[in-house]
Amino acid sequence: MHLVPTEDEVVAVLRDSGALRDGHFAYPSGLHSNEYLQLPLAMRYYQHARTLSVALSRLLRAHPEIRAMIPELSIVAPATGGLPVAFGVCEALRAHQVYWAEKHQDGRGLRFRQFLAPAPGEKVVLVDDILRSGTKLGEMQKLLESRGAEVVAMAVVIYQPTPETLDFGPLPLYYLAKLEASYYTDAQACELCHRGVPLERVWI
DSSP: OOSSOOHHHHHHHHHHTTOEEEEEEEOTTSOEEEEEEOTHHHHTSHHHHHHHHHHHHHHHHTSHHHHHHGGGOEEEESSGGGHHHHHHHHHHHTOSEEEEEEEOTTSOSEEEOTTOOOOTTOEEEEEEEEESSOHHHHHHHHHHHHTTOEEEEEEEEEEOOOTTOOOOTTSOEEEEEEOOOOEESSTTTOHHHHTTOOOEEOOO
């Protein structure tokens, strides 16, 4: 495997670990798709977690401006699901710190843990396992910026855009592989439904 794995090598890791599946899946949003990706199934294996996190860190380090920020750079995940990647990237980069946000107990928005907040002017790379709709990453970006932090880049292991994926404008996006799944707005529009392919409902 290359120091920065090729897209084919990354997809092979996902398939071998059961993280990437083909079939007919219905997401909670109502979208139907021919692929389902659950990256934690790959990240549960130390070697895969290390390979993917280190490769992502190399993409970031190749950017001169980000490389210059590393001693004071914060790696921030929008939810606990992205923490294995965030910690792996932070360790490989030797960045300053890792932290994350959590939902309020009543389900309202994201918040930082008590006594934990970004400093004004703090440089942040947003890290997650997958960029699909981008909703969590977008909410995290707004929260950080509302506290005075500067989000300088976004890094994810897999970029799997949907028709609903947010546009993050000029913010640099780094990823190891882009998956082009087929998406259908609902059962009526779904070719897989029309062909009678068995449907599996997924949680996320």
